[in-house]
Amino acid sequence: MPLVSRRSALGLGLAAAGSLALPRFAIAQADNRPSITIAVQKVSNSNTLDVLREQSNVGERVFFSSIWEGLIGRDWLGGLKKVPLLATEWKRIDAQTVELKLRQGVKFHNGEEMTAEDVVFSFSRERMFAATEAKNRSTIKAFERIPTPRPGKELPPEVPAAARRAWPDLARVEAVDKYTVRFYNATPDLTLEGRLSRYGSDIMSRKGWEDAASYLDWARKPVTTGPYKIVDFKPDTYLVLEAHDEYWGGRPPLKRIRFVEVPEVPSRINGLLSGEYQFACDIPPDQIVGIEKNAAFEVQGGTILNHRLTVFDKNHAVLANPLVRRAFTHAIDRQAIVDSLWAGRTKVPKGLQWDYYDDMFVSDWDVPKYDPALAMDLLKQAGYKGDAIPYRLLNNYYTNQVPTAQILVEMWKAVGLNVEIQTKESWTQIMERNDSRGVRDWSNSAPFNDPVSSIVAQHGPNGQQQQIGEWTNVEANQMAEIMETSIDPAQRKKAFRRMLEICEREDPAYTVLHQNATFTAKQKSIKWKTAPAFAMDFRPGNFAL
Amino acid sequence: MVYFILSRIARAVITVALVVTFAFVVLRLSGDPALMIMGPEAPPEVLAAFRSAWGLDLPIWQQYFSYFGAIAQGELGRSMRDGRPAIELVLERIPSTLALTLPALAMKVGIGLPAGIYAALHRGGPIDRLVMTLAVAGFTVPSFVLGLVLVLVFSVMLGWLPSGGQDSWRHAILPVLTLGIGGAAILARFTRSAMLEVLGQPYMRTALAKGVPWHVAIRSHALPNAAIPTVTIIGFMVGTLIAGAVVVESVFSWPGVGRLLVVAVANRDLAVVQCILLLVAATMVASNLLVDFLYGYLDPRLRTGARAGAH
Numbered sequence: 001m002p003l004v005s006r007r008s009a010l011g012l013g014l015a016a017a018g019s020l021a022l023p024r025f026a027i028a029q030a031d032n033r034p035s036i037t038i039a040v041q042k043v044s045n046s047n048t049l050d051v052l053r054e055q056s057n058v059g060e061r062v063f064f065s066s067i068w069e070g071l072i073g074r075d076w077l078g079g080l081k082k083v084p085l086l087a088t089e090w091k092r093i094d095a096q097t098v099e100l101k102l103r104q105g106v107k108f109h110n111g112e113e114m115t116a117e118d119v120v121f122s123f124s125r126e127r128m129f130a131a132t133e134a135k136n137r138s139t140i141k142a143f144e145r146i147p148t149p150r151p152g153k154e155l156p157p158e159v160p161a162a163a164r165r166a167w168p169d170l171a172r173v174e175a176v177d178k179y180t181v182r183f184y185n186a187t188p189d190l191t192l193e194g195r196l197s198r199y200g201s202d203i204m205s206r207k208g209w210e211d212a213a214s215y216l217d218w219a220r221k222p223v224t225t226g227p228y229k230i231v232d233f234k235p236d237t238y239l240v241l242e243a244h245d246e247y248w249g250g251r252p253p254l255k256r257i258r259f260v261e262v263p264e265v266p267s268r269i270n271g272l273l274s275g276e277y278q279f280a281c282d283i284p285p286d287q288i289v290g291i292e293k294n295a296a297f298e299v300q301g302g303t304i305l306n307h308r309l310t311v312f313d314k315n316h317a318v319l320a321n322p323l324v325r326r327a328f329t330h331a332i333d334r335q336a337i338v339d340s341l342w343a344g345r346t347k348v349p350k351g352l353q354w355d356y357y358d359d360m361f362v363s364d365w366d367v368p369k370y371d372p373a374l375a376m377d378l379l380k381q382a383g384y385k386g387d388a389i390p391y392r393l394l395n396n397y398y399t400n401q402v403p404t405a406q407i408l409v410e411m412w413k414a415v416g417l418n419v420e421i422q423t424k425e426s427w428t429q430i431m432e433r434n435d436s437r438g439v440r441d442w443s444n445s446a447p448f449n450d451p452v453s454s455i456v457a458q459h460g461p462n463g464q465q466q467q468i469g470e471w472t473n474v475e476a477n478q479m480a481e482i483m484e485t486s487i488d489p490a491q492r493k494k495a496f497r498r499m500l501e502i503c504e505r506e507d508p509a510y511t512v513l514h515q516n517a518t519f520t521a522k523q524k525s526i527k528w529k530t531a532p533a534f535a536m537d538f539r540p541g542n543f544a545l
Numbered sequence: 546m547v548y549f550i551l552s553r554i555a556r557a558v559i560t561v562a563l564v565v566t567f568a569f570v571v572l573r574l575s576g577d578p579a580l581m582i583m584g585p586e587a588p589p590e591v592l593a594a595f596r597s598a599w600g601l602d603l604p605i606w607q608q609y610f611s612y613f614g615a616i617a618q619g620e621l622g623r624s625m626r627d628g629r630p631a632i633e634l635v636l637e638r639i640p641s642t643l644a645l646t647l648p649a650l651a652m653k654v655g656i657g658l659p660a661g662i663y664a665a666l667h668r669g670g671p672i673d674r675l676v677m678t679l680a681v682a683g684f685t686v687p688s689f690v691l692g693l694v695l696v697l698v699f700s701v702m703l704g705w706l707p708s709g710g711q712d713s714w715r716h717a718i719l720p721v722l723t724l725g726i727g728g729a730a731i732l733a734r735f736t737r738s739a740m741l742e743v744l745g746q747p748y749m750r751t752a753l754a755k756g757v758p759w760h761v762a763i764r765s766h767a768l769p770n771a772a773i774p775t776v777t778i779i780g781f782m783v784g785t786l787i788a789g790a791v792v793v794e795s796v797f798s799w800p801g802v803g804r805l806l807v808v809a810v811a812n813r814d815l816a817v818v819q820c821i822l823l824l825v826a827a828t829m830v831a832s833n834l835l836v837d838f839l840y841g842y843l844d845p846r847l848r849t850g851a852r853a854g855a856h
Contacts (some may be wrong), residue, residue, distance in 0.1 A: 045582060045812070047627035056584055156628065157594035158583065165588040216627060235627065236808055237711070239798040262709055262798040263807075266693050271708045274700040397585075426576030426813075427585050445586060458587070467589040 010126060033243065034545060035256035036526075038279040038536070039268040043259050048219035048236035050127065051200050052159045057306075057518070057534045060199060061281065062259055064535035066241055067226040068202040070117065071100050071181075072193060076531035077542065080305070080356040082449065083198050086114065086225060090196075095188035095487045098196070100126070102179040107246040108205040109229035116175035121206040123173040123183075126153075130160035134169045134186040152214035165457075166200050166447070188487045194448035227252040227539050229260060237261055250540035257538060272297065272521050279526075279536075283519040285342045291521050300530040301519035303346050305354055306445045308398060309510040310408065313470045316438045318389050324381035324417075325508040329368035330375040331415040337407055338514050341400045346517035351504050352459075355497075356449045362497050367512050368505065375415040386418045390438040392430045393421050394540060404513065431468050443516055451496045456480045459509050471509040476502040552681045557830040565616070569609055569815065577601065578625050599625050612815075621823070622816025624809075631816035635802060635824060639787065641711060642794070642801030645720050652725030653732050653782060655797040658775065660729070661736025669742060676733060683730030692723040692796040709798035720797040724790055728782060730764070735778050739771040746770070751812050772843050778835035784829040788821060 042058040051068050065076060087100035106114040121127055169186040176182055195201060208223025220394030221230045227249060228241035239259040243252040260277070262268045265284060269291060272280040283291065288299045310332075312325050319325055332498060334348040350365050393405050405421060412419045419439065424430050430440050446454040459465050460480035466472050479502070482495035488516070503509040518534055527544040531537050579595040580587070596602045599612070615622060621632045664676040683691075699719060700708035707716045744747065744767055752762045782789075791803035798804075800822060809817035 045584070045626070047624075157598040158591045161588070161591040161594035165590060210580050216629070219627075234800070236804060260710060260798065261800075263795050263804070264798075267696070267796055267798055267802075270693070270696045270701050274696075274704060274708050276700075276707055276710075427580040428577040429575070430585075431580075442585065458586070462589070464586075464589055 022268070031255050033253060033255040035258070037258045037260060037276065038264040038281060039271050039277040040259050040264055041261070041282040043239045043261055044235065046535045048216070049230065049233060049239070050159070050219040051202050052162050053156060055199060055218060060534040061536055062239055065084040065226065065537050065539055066228040066257065067222070067224055067230065070197060070202045071102070071224045072197040075199055076533060076535055076537045077231070077529055080449070080532065082193060086203055091194065093182065095190070096185040098183045098192045099176065100181050100183070100422055102181065103248060104179055106225050106248045108208060108223050108225055109204055109244055110208055110223045111246065112205055112207050114203065114205070114225055115178050116181045118206050119181045119203055120173050120175050121209070123170065127204070128160065128163040128211060129411050130155050131162045131481060132164040134171050145349060155215060162200060166198060167195060190487055190489065191448065191450045191452055191490065194450045198448040198453070208439060228257055249415055252538065252540055253540055253543040254366070269521065278523050281518070283521050285345060285519065288343055288345070288519060293357045296524055297521055298524045299519050299521045300516060302530070302532060303392060303515040303517050304533050306443050306516040307349055307352060308404070308513045309352070309442045309444060310515055311440050311442045311465060311470065311510045312508055313437045313439070314507070315469065316389065317435070318384065318387050319438055321382045322507045323378045324384055326505070327375040327378040327382070327415060327417065328412060329504070329511040330371045330378065331411050331417065332408060332511065332513065333370045333411060334367065334514055337404055340407070341403055342514070342517060345519070346515050349512060349515045351372050351443060352354055352455050352510070352512055353447050353451060353500070355449065358449060360450055360493055360496060362493070362500060365497070367499055372415050379416050384416070386416065388418050388420050390436045391419050391421050392424050392437065392440045394424055394427070394430060394441070398441060399516070405441070433469050437470070442510070455484055455496070455499055455503065459503055465509055473502055473507050548843050553834065555578045560830070561823060561826045564826050565819050568819055568822050569612065572810070572815050572818060573608070575720060578815065581812045582626060609757060611718060621820045624817050625814050626812060631820040634805065634817055635687055635820045638800065638802045638805050641799065642787060642790055642803065644717055645724060645790050645793065645799060645801065648717070649724035649728060650782055651785065652721065653728030656725070657729035657732025661733040662740055662768070664733065665737045665740030665744065677737070680730040681732045683726045684734060687726070688723050688727055688792050689796050691726060692719065692793055693772045695719045711799055720790070720793050720799055723793050723796070732775070732778060736771065736775050739774045740767060743767045743770045769843055773840060776836055776839050776843065780832045783835070784832035787828045788825045
């Protein structure tokens with residue numbers, strides 16, 4: 001199936017014919033790069049393309065690395081390590097200040113050059129923080145002026161909330177000169193570089209913001225630096241991107257990328273097989289074999305920065321005893337789940353952490369081993385009498401959620417745990433606080449390469465699990481605080497290890513089941529490599545026919 | 546007559562109020578829009594900011610009354626997903642849906658009516674059996690199965706038509722066929738049984754005994770009498786023009802009102818759901834009124850009865 005439609009081929013033909021009369025002009029217009037169509041389940045949940053409003057897996061797919069770029073990036077195809085992106089280098093001034101040198105000659109989609117002024121604006125109250133304050137603001141007088149937003153440019157309230165969550169103590173960003181910026185934090189923080197690489201810390205054109213009539217107008221067509229610019233966005237329908245030929249990283253390999261929303265899995269697969277789509281995303285694992293039976297197609301993909309968990313409510317009468325929760329963790333044959341439901345194409349990780357944590361990665365840690373005898377012994381020690389434990393379940397919110405739950409219940413039953421599935425309609429019902437809340441499903445991500453972005457953010461004192469009253473632990477909270485505030489790497493790593501011990505072994509808050517994965521089917525003739533993430537990389541060097 | 550119209554309008558208003566209340570209760574009690582839109586991993590402060598901005602942190606009865614108060618003033622609310630007026634979102638989808646449902650309605654009527662009449666007039670013959678077999682098949686196969694089969698044949702195997710999307714008129718062919726086949730089957734079955742019932746009536750025998758030619762008896766006596774139940778079904782089909790393609794729009798990735806409804810319900814985007822429900826209710830009420838008027842036109846006894854009642 002050709003990647004260029006008949007209409008565009010005709011257009012190219014006419015352009016070629018016209019070149020006889022207007023050679024210079026026509027040659028400049030000639031563009032033989034292919035255009036592709038990608039079928040996705042959803043383009044954007046929030047109907048916007050603002051990285052602070054649309055913080056989702058589907059958002060990550062269209063944003064990175066096509067539209068939005070940060071100062072520090074991730075090596076999408078090389079282990080997600082931090083790499084220079086819009087900043088070429090950075091250094092620590094002290095424990096709470098980072099200075100970055102900006103890449104020169106970077107052009108926004110509107111043709112303007114990126115300067116320190118755009119970076120400062122990207123982290124301003126007007127764009128990011130509104131009236132929110134750094135937690136420890138008293139240490140530095142920051143953001144003196146709280147500007148009144150212009151009519152129509154008010155930020156949706158969740159934007160400053162998300163921004164402050166990502167940058168709880170950022171005091172101010174200062175332009176040292178045209179190509180140098182400094183980030184001042186109100187408290188010492190070793191994770192500033194990680195925060196700079198995270199989803200949401202991306203740079204936008206100040207002029208692009210000012211030229212837009214309203215926040216919504218801007219959020220549907222943000223002016224950024226990525227290799228592709230937004231041409232057309234019809235919420236719930238499609239997003240069309242076009243090559244940004246002034247991209248600092250070289251000429252993009254594709255002329256156009258069209259993301260189309262195809263909510264049904266069979267429709268995505270049929271469209272791929274009929275040649276309408278070159279890529280079909282969000283393919284369930286049980287469809288992989290069927291697609292790959294056709295030699296013209298292959299399914300790529302694998303693990304992403306997200307782990308599936310079983311979460312416990314330690315206030316439940318039976319689960320209050322940590323021995324019972326520990327029995328849960330040892331009764332699960334995680335590899336069997338990976339092999340049977342995921343075709344072996346994901347893995348059981350080393351607890352709630354990811355390889356890309358680098359020095360903070362606790363390499364000798366592991367999930368509780370599958371040991372039914374130990375589980376039974378723990379239940380005996382706990383004096384468990386077979387009381388029913390409720391398991392609130394959503395209907396396949398997560399891939400394979402229901403079959404996983406059914407397998408889990410059988411595994412738990414095998415060691416003597418009486419777990420009863422209660423099917424629920426929504427997250428509100430799942431999280432509703434009452435005596436019948438026992439076990440539930442969840443997943444946790446790591447937005448940047450440090451455990452404060454996952455175990456602390458989700459299970460620490462300000463994390464959801466404690467905020468909804470499922471679990472708390474005094475010592476774990478002390479460890480979370482050390483990880484957030486200490487500037488001693490060794491002490492932080494020790495605190496992380498201890499928090500893992502508490503949350504996953506001694507007083508289980510959750511247990512990790514497996515790493516989540518995403519699968520993309522594509523025409524085999526296309527040379528393209530997937531990232532271990534939802535992000536799809538179509539920068540120079542990662543697409544060829 | 547004035548009383549008749551007023552009572553109809555009052556009934557319609559009560560129906561719509563009940564529908565809106567039901568939707569409010571079901572949607573609000575079954576899920577928190579903040580969690581639905583922001584996702585289960587959203588930080589607590591982000592959820593709190595969202596709830597506060599949309600008044601979701603108020604007591605549910607207060608939310609209900611303020612919503613009703615707003616509707617009374619003509620304000621149908623805004624989408625919680627992007628803050629746009631719900632009515633705008635719904636209105637911009639209606640042409641897309643009508644682009645499927647109107648041709649499908651024409652197909653249902655164009656195929657279903659003649660097929661049903663023909664089958665009734667040739668009762669027991671091979672054509673009757675064929676038509677009824679096809680009608681039963683078309684009636685019983687769910688639209689999502691039929692849609693996928695059509696895609697498999699015409700898109701994947703033959704490569705003649707696109708499998709989904711809304712880029713050109715060719716993209717509408719398969720969804721229109723999917724909608725039309727099922728509806729035509731239903732209409733054929735109803736028309737056939739209505740015709741058979743009429744054909745067995747004494748007045749038909751009388752007409753034929755009097756020497757009225759067969760085709761004249763059919764045209765003047767059988768068809769008008771068989772039209773009453775058929776018009777009822779067609780009226781119902783007209784009532785589903787706005788939101789009757791939910792499944793088909795999902796299967797064919799067609800960005801119409803049905804898709805919007807699915808997304809809005811999934812996100813508990815109350816204002817959008819209720820706006821669609823109001824439109825659907827209004828369409829249903831309008832089509833029912835139309836059917837009532839057609840009854841009067843088709844059946845002189847109803848006209849006489851209405852006049853007699855008026856005296």
